[in-house]
Amino acid sequence: MSGAPRLPPAARAIRQGDRRALARAITAVENDDPAAAPVMRALFPLTGRVPLVGLTGPLGVGKSSLLSALIGLLRERGQRVAAIAVDPSSPFSGGSVLGDRIRLERRPDDDGVFFRSMASRGESGGVAASTREVARLLEAAGFDIIFVETVGSGQVDVAIREIATTSVVVLVPHLGDEVQTLKAGLFEIADVFDVNKSDLPGAELAARDLTELATLGTPRGGWRPRIVRTSTTTPSGIPELWEAVLAHEQFLDSSGARQRGERARLAAEISGRLSSRVGREVRRRLELDAELRELLDRVVAREVDPASAADRLYRDRFRVK
Numbered sequence: 001m002s003g004a005p006r007l008p009p010a011a012r013a014i015r016q017g018d019r020r021a022l023a024r025a026i027t028a029v030e031n032d033d034p035a036a037a038p039v040m041r042a043l044f045p046l047t048g049r050v051p052l053v054g055l056t057g058p059l060g061v062g063k064s065s066l067l068s069a070l071i072g073l074l075r076e077r078g079q080r081v082a083a084i085a086v087d088p089s090s091p092f093s094g095g096s097v098l099g100d101r102i103r104l105e106r107r108p109d110d111d112g113v114f115f116r117s118m119a120s121r122g123e124s125g126g127v128a129a130s131t132r133e134v135a136r137l138l139e140a141a142g143f144d145i146i147f148v149e150t151v152g153s154g155q156v157d158v159a160i161r162e163i164a165t166t167s168v169v170v171l172v173p174h175l176g177d178e179v180q181t182l183k184a185g186l187f188e189i190a191d192v193f194d195v196n197k198s199d200l201p202g203a204e205l206a207a208r209d210l211t212e213l214a215t216l217g218t219p220r221g222g223w224r225p226r227i228v229r230t231s232t233t234t235p236s237g238i239p240e241l242w243e244a245v246l247a248h249e250q251f252l253d254s255s256g257a258r259q260r261g262e263r264a265r266l267a268a269e270i271s272g273r274l275s276s277r278v279g280r281e282v283r284r285r286l287e288l289d290a291e292l293r294e295l296l297d298r299v300v301a302r303e304v305d306p307a308s309a310a311d312r313l314y315r316d317r318f319r320v321k
Contacts, residue, residue, distance in 0.1 A: 011042040014141050022141050026116060029133045040133055043140040048262060050139050051249050054164030055149045061170045062196045063149050065232040073238050074145060075112055082114040082138040083147040086131055114138060132163055132269055161189040162268045165261065166248045168192045173202030187213060190225045191248045194241055198229035221257050223248065
């Protein structure tokens with residue numbers, strides 16, 4: 001017999017649009033449940049084809065309202081849209097710090113929209129490790145466009161670049177000299193800059209400053225960031241913002257950058273997963289393995305420094321010369 005391999009029941013249900021099966025699979029991924037692995041393996045070949053748009057920027061710039069407006073525009077155009085909102089999480093409980101993403105406006109009977117809020121669970125970069133796999137589940141479920149909204153804080157929360165095909169950095173008027181700090185942070189990841197709340201004074205100046213920075217900067221892979229102004233209260237600029245996103249997506253296809261970007265993202269994912277897994281195992285063995293416990297004791301006693309201890313583990317355990 002020939003043909004495509006048979007999907008596991010849960011994966012088949014997701015492909016058929018079963019919302020409950022999709023929600024259960026997402027929860028399993030978030031909880032690192034081994035039951036999610038065969039579903040993800042089966043669905044992985046069906047992914048990597050739709051735009052995955054990242055929305056990031058400081059708190060208070062109106063990302064959730066902007067996301068709601070974009071979803072409304074795309075639904076009017078007949079697109080099926082999914083959104084993942086990644087909130088900062090408490091280092092103590094692991095729960096979402098903000099927990100207010102429910103304000104996203106959507107009709108409860110609209111089966112063309114799917115929304116999921118996730119806590120970052122302490123992951124650096126403002127993006128949960130499971131976000132990649134949740135996005136794949138949503139794509140396999142038949143959504144045409146997937147958004148990932150996350151909080152950005154300049155030079156730190158830039159991991160959205162390792163997930164999104166197009167990254168939109170959302171800012172507000174009255175940036176002043178703060179724009180300069182973007183050069184080493186969010187500016188480096190932006191494919192599109194959006195000056196939101198542009199009905200407020202200072203929007204034109206902010207857009208001009210960003211345009212100057214984009215003009216002076218070296219185009220990344222041949223793409224120079226687009227600058228867009230939007231307002232969700234007027235409303236205005238939403239179609240223009242989406243056109244800028246589409247322009248970048250088309251550039252990825254015409255330049256060959258999409259394949260290169262996907263290769264880099266997958267390499268980062270493999271590396272990150274391996275690093276996390278090895279790190280957990282080393283922490284566990286430092287207390288359970290007699291030899292490693294002795295090494296940790298020597299570090300605690302200041303007889304060996306942490307870097308030397310790590311070098312020894314790297315050489316001895318991984319047979320690296």
